[in-house]
Structure formats: C-alpha cells, structure tokens
Amino acid sequence: MSKRYRIRRVQIAMAGAVAVAAIGIASPSSARGNPETCSYREARLAQVCRTDSDIRQFLRDPANAGVESYMAIPPVIRGWEPGEEEMVLSVLSGQPQARPVAAQTSPSRGSIMDRIDRLASGEYDRQVAAERARTHRVNWTATQIRTAARTAVTNRLRDPGSAQFRNVRRHVNSLGTTTFCGEVNSQNIYGGMTGFRRFHSSVSDRGEASGRINDESGLIGTVFEATWERICDGVPGTPTQF
DSSP states (O other): OOHHHHHHHHHHHHHHHHHHHHHOOOOOOOSSOBTTTTBOSSHHHHHHHHHOHHHHHHHHSGGGTTOOSGGGSOHHHHOOOTTHHHHHHHHHHSSOOOOOOOOTTSOOHHHHHHHHHHHHTTHHHHHHHHHHHTSOOOOOOHHHHHHHHHHHHHTTSSSGGGOEEEEEEEEEOTTSOEEEEEEEEOBOTTSSBOOOEEEEEEEOTTSOEEEEESOOOHHHHHHHHHHIIIIITTSOOEEOOO
C-alpha cells in the first residue's frame, strides 16, 4: 500500500468522524451504557459524556452503542492522548515517527487500523444516513437556530457568560443545515480574555447542533481548517448578529 493511498484513507476517516460528531443522532440506550443519563461503568467515560457535547452525541449514535471506555472513542472526537497522534501517523505512513512515550491507555496499532478501516469503508455514513431518514425535521425559527448554534459554541468555553462574538456570517446549504462562522472571545482561567478565535457552529434541519473553536493543533486543528475553508471561506455568507 502506497504512502499516498494511506494518507487518502486517513483523510476519508477524519471526514467521516467529523460527520458523526456534527450530527449527534439520538438513539435508544445501550444495554452496556446509557448516553442519555451518561451512566457508564468507566468513570472517565461517564464524566466526559456529561461535560463534552460532541462525545455525548457520538455515544448516542446507534453504531456506538457498545462503547464502554473512553479510549474506544476516535481521537478526532475525544482528543489525542500523549503520543497517540504520532502513533497514528506512524501506522499510516509506514515510517517510525519521533514521539514521546505514549500513555499506557493509548490504543494498539491494530485497534487504530480497525477504526480507520471502519470509517473509510463508509459504514458510518450509511448508518448516519439511515438514522437521519427516520428523524423528523424541525420547523425552527431563525432565532431558535441561532440560539442552538451559539450554545454549541459557548458550551466549549471556560466562562460561557463572558462570550463576545464578531464577524459572524450565516451559511445555509442545500440539505437545510445552517452554519455560522465567526470569531469568539471569552475569559480564561486567570480572568483575562483569551483573544478572538475563529469558530464554526452548525444546526441541521433535525435540530442537531455542534460547534468547534479553533483552539487545538494536530489533526483536530487540521480538520477545523478544512471545514473552515470548505464552508466559511467557500461562499461569502450573510452577516448576522450572534
């Protein structure tokens, strides 16, 4: 398998993982855990289910009903453990990567490839499409859509009440998804302001909302840049109050 083909596979994988995170389908409770109440045996998984909206949405996907541990969640959604990103790049490139010692809880090479194969095969896309077909559309007003999108962003801030927004534009695609692109500022842990950072937040015609702030590096940062370029820089959009 050529290096170029491996890189293409991870690009497909990342796109699939982001789609799952953005849609956040509600599903029946798993016999092993309940994403609606965040009841899981593993304390770490239960905690992030309560505090991270993207992870909670991922756990609600029927395809993920059997997830029982935090490390079983793809890193694009949960974030990277120490040394894990380098491990993935090493697997994909076929070349050893200089990296710090990975955390003991990092997944094995085989489990990483299993996830990438599952994403690249289109399995997630098919499951999401089927679930969406069974989900009713909502008839939300512009204000309701904007409120859901704003909440998806402020939920990611240390101090949601301090949020300041500027240069916000609204984009609506042919599927009925509304995306807001702009900049957000908020208080940090020391009481000062972080400075304005780019964000994008989307609300589907099913009322599912997700938001991302450009505050991470690595593959997560690369995914943010790709989405920003495709949606936010792709068309002018409509200036709006957020």
